[in-house]
Amino acid sequence: MxxxxxxxxxxxxxxxxxxRVKVMRRKLIPRDEYAKLLNMDLHxxxxxxxxxxxxxxxxxxAYRYSGVDLIDHALSLNLSRTYTKLINISKGLSKxxxxxxxxxxxxWNIKNIxxxxxxxxxxxxxxxxxxxxxxxxxxxxxxxxxxxxIEEIVDAFKGKPFxxxxxxxxxxxxxxxxxxxxxxxxxxxxxxxxxESIDMKYFIDFVRMEIDIVNMKTIIRLKKEGISPExxxxxxxxxxxxxxxxxxxxLSAMDLEEFYKAIEGYWFIDHLKEAxxxxxxxxxxxxxxxxxxxxxxxxxxxYPLSILPVLAYILLKKIEIDNLRxxxxxxxxxxxxxxxxxxLVIV
Amino acid sequence: xxxxxxxxELIKLRRRIVMAKKGHALxxxxxxxxxxEFRTILEDAKRVIEEMVHRYREAQEKLALAxxxxxxxxxxxxxxxVEKEPSFTLKRKNxxxxxxxxxxxxxxxxxxxxxxxxxxxxxxxxDEAVDAYEALIDAILEVAEIETTLKRLIEEIERTKxxxxxxxxxxxxxxxxxxxxIMFKLEEMDRENIIRLKKIKSKKEKAEA
Numbered sequence: 153m154x155x156x157x158x159x160x161x162x163x164x165x166x167x168x169x170x171x172r173v174k175v176m177r178r179k180l181i182p183r184d185e186y187a188k189l190l191n192m193d194l195h196x197x198x199x200x201x202x203x204x205x206x207x208x209x210x211x212x213x214a215y216r217y218s219g220v221d222l223i224d225h226a227l228s229l230n231l232s233r234t235y236t237k238l239i240n241i242s243k244g245l246s247k248x249x250x251x252x253x254x255x256x257x258x259x260w261n262i263k264n265i266x267x268x269x270x271x272x273x274x275x276x277x278x279x280x281x282x283x284x285x286x287x288x289x290x291x292x293x294x295x296x297x298x299x300x301x302i303e304e305i306v307d308a309f310k311g312k313p314f315x316x317x318x319x320x321x322x323x324x325x326x327x328x329x330x331x332x333x334x335x336x337x338x339x340x341x342x343x344x345x346x347x348e349s350i351d352m353k354y355f356i357d358f359v360r361m362e363i364d365i366v367n368m369k370t371i372i373r374l375k376k377e378g379i380s381p382e383x384x385x386x387x388x389x390x391x392x393x394x395x396x397x398x399x400x401x402x403l404s405a406m407d408l409e410e411f412y413k414a415i416e417g418y419w420f421i422d423h424l425k426e427a428x429x430x431x432x433x434x435x436x437x438x439x440x441x442x443x444x445x446x447x448x449x450x451x452x453x454x455y456p457l458s459i460l461p462v463l464a465y466i467l468l469k470k471i472e473i474d475n476l477r478x479x480x481x482x483x484x485x486x487x488x489x490x491x492x493x494x495x496l497v498i499v
Numbered sequence: 500x501x502x503x504x505x506x507x508e509l510i511k512l513r514r515r516i517v518m519a520k521k522g523h524a525l526x527x528x529x530x531x532x533x534x535x536e537f538r539t540i541l542e543d544a545k546r547v548i549e550e551m552v553h554r555y556r557e558a559q560e561k562l563a564l565a566x567x568x569x570x571x572x573x574x575x576x577x578x579x580x581v582e583k584e585p586s587f588t589l590k591r592k593n594x595x596x597x598x599x600x601x602x603x604x605x606x607x608x609x610x611x612x613x614x615x616x617x618x619x620x621x622x623x624x625x626d627e628a629v630d631a632y633e634a635l636i637d638a639i640l641e642v643a644e645i646e647t648t649l650k651r652l653i654e655e656i657e658r659t660k661x662x663x664x665x666x667x668x669x670x671x672x673x674x675x676x677x678x679x680x681i682m683f684k685l686e687e688m689d690r691e692n693i694i695r696l697k698k699i700k701s702k703k704e705k706a707e708a
Contacts, residue, residue: 224566263620281575331617366619373623377611387618433623434568474568481567485559495568 166351166457169246173465176234179205180472183498186479190493194483198223201476206230220484227473228283232257234469235285238462249355249459251287252342253466258286259334262318265296265305270327313341336389339363343391354458358448360393364420365444367395369437371403376433381405394419420444438497445471445499471497502677504684512678516671523666530659532595537652544645551638558631565628577616577625587640597655599648602640 181189181204189197201223202210209226217225235254242250261282268278275297284290299305306318317333343360347353367388374384381404388400395403395418403411412429415421421428422443428436445467452464475496482492502508566574590601611618611626 260620263617267616277575326615328615328617332619335617335619369623370618373626374611374618377626379610379612383612389619432627434564434627437623478564478567481563485563485567487560487563487567492567495564 163457165244165246166459169242170457170461172241173238173462176237177461177465177468180468181476186475186496186498189476189479190489192483194220194223194480197476197480197483201226205234206476209233220480223480224477225280227477231469231473232283232285235466238466242462245351246459246462249351250462250466253355253359253463254286256286256338257283258288259314259338261286261288261293262296262309263331263334265293266302266318266321266330267327269299269302269305313337332387339366339389340391343389351458354455354460355463357393358451358460358463360391361419361444361447363389364392364395364418365440367392367400368415368418368420369440371400372428372436373433375404375408375411419447435494438495441471442497442499445497449499468499471499502681504681504688506685509678509681509685512674512681516674516678519666519671519674523663523671526659526663526666529595530656530663533597533652533656533659536594537649537656540645540649540652544642544649547638547641547645551635551642554631554635554638558628558635561624561628561631565622565624568622568624574625574628577621577629594648594652595655597651599651600644602644 189200192200198210201207206226209229210222213222213225213229235250235257238250239247239254261284264281265278267273268275268281278297279294282290282293284293296305296308299308303322306315306322309315309318314334314337317330317337320333321327321330339359339362343356343363345352345356347356370387371384374387381401384404385397385401388397388404390397392400403414406414412425415428416425420440420443424436424439424443427439431439445464448460448464448467452458452460475498478495479492482495502512562574586605588603588605590603591598592601593599614626614629616625
């Protein structure tokens with residue numbers, strides 16, 4: 153795949169996929185609608201979703217699930233279908249880059265299958281956790297589920313560059329470490345690519361910015377838990393956009409006071425310093441996601457004929473799914489409107 | 500109560516009455532002590548139960564939030580990584596002769612780094628839900644310990660109460676009745692002897708005259 157994507161793409165190729173994505177983006181729920189959704193009950197939300205892009209999935213899953221579970225699974229299925237659609241409507245470099253980016257979900261699925269198999273959960277239960285939206289399709293993951301042992305599942309990836317990581321699991325490595333290594337592999341395999349063209353540069357920078365966000369979330373999360381700098385560093389993904397490994401090491405070793413001072417100036421901190429000092433970690437994560445999404449929207453409008461509008465859409469779609477899920481689950485568990493609103497990332 | 504109306508029996512009975520009265524007083528003191536202990540623990544129990552209810556609500560909220568923010572799929576997959584059930588060791592403690600359990604919790608709460616799921620691919624909401632549930636398990640074990648202690652204390656208070664009542668209203672009065680009976684009987688026998696002696700004396704005097 154790496155050899156294929158080091159090539160130039162015609163502007164007309166971008167124009168097609170960007171135009172398609174523009175149409176898809178118009179179907180995203182506008183930010184004003186969230187205020188209405190927040191005031192609806194669960195049935196009204198389901199009815200609202202029946203009038204949107206999610207109708208097909210809700211109708212399809214209604215015989216298996218009900219209530220909030222139905223909404224939840226419909227949202228996941230819609231997400232996986234939307235991403236698959238993006239792969240199908242794109243071609244050439246754009247397709248390669250989209251598949252490369254959506255491989256995130258392959259690792260998500262592999263992790264869930266390994267977890268499920270290791271802890272003796274049924275195939276049905278594991279299947280419910282899968283989002284086939286990357287390089288491997290649903291049938292491939294079903295074939296993995298049919299396998300009896302972890303060894304057999306790991307062997308199915310023989311020849312893949314991440315096979316040695318999976319093999320560690322067979323040799324007794326902790327699952328959590330293997331999961332983190334897979335995530336690191338995913339990001340570094342993209343971020344370490346050489347930017348042969350401007351299109352590639354946009355793509356790699358996008359992923360490297362995501363690495364910054366993920367690393368910052370990890371540092372804040374582990375620092376507030378009092379984890380040692382060495383352990384924090386073992387979870388840091390290299391090739392950050394602005395937050396290099398060396399800087400991450402420095403931040404990890406600082407005490408919280410110094411840390412709050414040192415984070416000023418990073419592109420993702422913006423006006424978040426106060427929130428990072430005072431808010432619970434989950435809210436900080438939300439705020440960082442919001443800053444990232446806003447930055448991507450801005451960047452994608454600056455470079456309209458590039459992969460960036462597609463990547464921004466992928467990001468916004470995920471945020472929309474998360475928001476809808478938060479509203480539905482929040483309503484189902486009788487959380488107050490304000491509490492739910494605080495959890496949303498409205499871009 | 501079947502007793503032999505003898506002086507020896509009376510002495511024995513009096514000793515037993517003294518002993519029973521001492522025992523009664525001691526048991527009464529024990530009962531009162533247990534009740535006081537029960538009341539103190541009851542206050543603790545109320546606090547611990549309230550804490551558990553609060554933690555339960557909090558855990559439910561955090562779980563809902565984790566499910567809402569990360570989706571059932573994510574939460575389920577994290578749940579899949581739960582490796583072992585929380586365990587505890589049971590020790591014993593003595594409160595005024597009542598053996599009550601002391602539940603020693605084995606550390607249920609693990610730090611984020613020790614948990615069996617990757618850090619990079621998960622969010623802090625899941626940590627918060629895991630934390631909240633681990634705190635809930637601690638609270639449940641605390642309630643289990645205090646509830647068992649309360650149950651054992653109630654049983655012991657009941658048992659002591661029955662003993663106090665039995666001594667107060669049955670054993671001691673019966674022994675006192677028996678002692679009184681023996682006394683009457685002995686006095687009766689004394690009087691009979693005096694009369695007998697008087698009669699012998701008057702017969703002797705008549706014969707001499």
